[in-house]
Amino acid sequence: MSHFTPTDLTRVRRVAQRANYDQATVHAIVDHAWICHIAFSLDGQSHCIPTAHWRVGEAIHIHGSNGSRLLRALATGIPACVCITHLDGLVLARSAFNHSMNYRSAMVYGRFAPLTAAERSASLDAFMDKLEPGRRAQVRMPDANELAATTVLALPIIEAVAKIRQGPPEDDEADLSLPVWAGVWPLETRFGEPITHHASAALA
Amino acid sequence: MSHFTPTDLTRVRRVAQRANYDQATVHAIVDHAWICHIAFSLDGQSHCIPTAHWRVGEAIHIHGSNGSRLLRALATGIPACVCITHLDGLVLARSAFNHSMNYRSAMVYGRFAPLTAAERSASLDAFMDKLEPGRRAQVRMPDANELAATTVLALPIIEAVAKIRQGPPEDDEADLSLPVWAGVWPLETRFGEPITHHASAALA
Numbered sequence: 001m002s003h004f005t006p007t008d009l010t011r012v013r014r015v016a017q018r019a020n021y022d023q024a025t026v027h028a029i030v031d032h033a034w035i036c037h038i039a040f041s042l043d044g045q046s047h048c049i050p051t052a053h054w055r056v057g058e059a060i061h062i063h064g065s066n067g068s069r070l071l072r073a074l075a076t077g078i079p080a081c082v083c084i085t086h087l088d089g090l091v092l093a094r095s096a097f098n099h100s101m102n103y104r105s106a107m108v109y110g111r112f113a114p115l116t117a118a119e120r121s122a123s124l125d126a127f128m129d130k131l132e133p134g135r136r137a138q139v140r141m142p143d144a145n146e147l148a149a150t151t152v153l154a155l156p157i158i159e160a161v162a163k164i165r166q167g168p169p170e171d172d173e174a175d176l177s178l179p180v181w182a183g184v185w186p187l188e189t190r191f192g193e194p195i196t197h198h199a200s201a202a203l204a
Numbered sequence: 205m206s207h208f209t210p211t212d213l214t215r216v217r218r219v220a221q222r223a224n225y226d227q228a229t230v231h232a233i234v235d236h237a238w239i240c241h242i243a244f245s246l247d248g249q250s251h252c253i254p255t256a257h258w259r260v261g262e263a264i265h266i267h268g269s270n271g272s273r274l275l276r277a278l279a280t281g282i283p284a285c286v287c288i289t290h291l292d293g294l295v296l297a298r299s300a301f302n303h304s305m306n307y308r309s310a311m312v313y314g315r316f317a318p319l320t321a322a323e324r325s326a327s328l329d330a331f332m333d334k335l336e337p338g339r340r341a342q343v344r345m346p347d348a349n350e351l352a353a354t355t356v357l358a359l360p361i362i363e364a365v366a367k368i369r370q371g372p373p374e375d376d377e378a379d380l381s382l383p384v385w386a387g388v389w390p391l392e393t394r395f396g397e398p399i400t401h402h403a404s405a406a407l408a
Contacts, residue, residue: 009249014272034305034391035291039243039252045213048243048252048287050309068218083252087239089399095344096332097354101238105254128300138384140299150301168401176403180342186396187238195293197372197387199380 009109010161020162023058029106029162030055030084031130038062039081042073053082054127059154060108061115061123071151074112082108082155089186093169094178100165102184108160112153120152213313214365224366233310233366234259234288235334242266243285246277257286258331263358264312265319265327275355278316286312286359293390297373298382304369306388312364316357324356 002023004010012019020026030036036053039046049070053062060082064071074080084106091100115123121142128136142150169182206227208214216223224230234240240257243250253274257266264286268275278284288310295304319327325346332340346354373386 037241039250041245046243050289085254097350146301183401192390
């Protein structure tokens with residue numbers, strides 16, 4: 001089992017028992033999400049942008065049009081911070097103060113770098129495999145123009161930390177006898193019924 | 205119906221038809237989420253931090269311990285960007301290039317300011333009402349020490365924009381005859397069965 005080394009940026013100071021530097025734990029949180037939020041600063045202004053991501057080995061990959069401001073800014077190698085958060089439940093305690101949330105979050109600090117044309121194709125294949133294994137064999141794969149119009153950036157998952165809270169509320173002992181329901185409302189994200197798109201509708 | 209005025213920060217340049225400056229639309233996206241991601245920069249380093257939020261009128265509120273680095277930094281009024289994203293589905297097209305995602309995101313730029321002690325209590329009441337209307341009448345409300353230990357910050361929702369994509373894949377016409385399933389896999393977040401916490405378990 002491999003662990004990340006805490007740094008000034010990733011050392012969790014508050015409620016430090018929620019910190020987790022296990023590589024497999026961070027990777028699982030990254031892999032379980034379809035989108036991340038990326039913080040970066042341009043001309044003194046901070047931005048927080050959501051975008052799709054996938055993991056290739058020990059890096060987070062993102063993509064978009066060559067014209068995207070997000071990608072053009074990040075491609076210059078400015079400091080970035082990627083955060084992925086799964087909200088697993090609301091934690092209802094017997095006192096207002098002890099209410100909490102169950103979650104798994106991963107935070108990765110670093111700088112993105114663009115993939116070369118040769119690397120892009122394999123990375124986009126990995127993205128398609130994440131969406132649906134086997135789908136690559138069915139869809140029309142990118143042609144040269146589409147590939148050339150797409151930027152893919154990679155961020156090494158090295159300066160990284162997970163923060164996790166799970167379990168019941170933690171009430172003060174004096175509050176345990178209060179006549180109020182306490183516990184967890186789990187939150188689940190799942191797929192609903194697929195909505196088929198018929199070619200005839202597109203041509204209509 | 206009230207609309208936000210696009211600024212240099214909130215004017216959506218790419219796929220501009222996805223932009224929405226309607227106040228009610230932005231508020232609905234904010235209200236539908238339990239957590240937001242906040243980007244800010246300290247000493248040249250960008251941070252992206254997830255935290256619980258709620259809306260009070262025309263402001264986003266967040267809270268935490270007085271000792272929180274996040275809150276202490278934001279309380280100084282540095283530029284911040286809050287993003288809230290709901291991922292509503294994966295959009296599977298007939299070509300790899302036209303795959304997409306359905307989502308509703310809201311982005312708010314601005315500076316947080318701390319609430320006064322007198323304002324804090326009403327704000328935290330609003331947070332509890334968001335969690336469960338009526339719950340305030342049941343739980344033990346914060347005592348003076350708990351209130352004094354809590355920082356609440358407010359960010360005006362003025363420089364704001366929503367970005368929304370909904371609907372089926374948009375394939376190139378030449379791809380419509382390809383023998384591959386296309387459509388949307390909707391993603392839903394819902395509550396599972398509540399998990400009751402028994403006081404006896406806490407005392408055991």
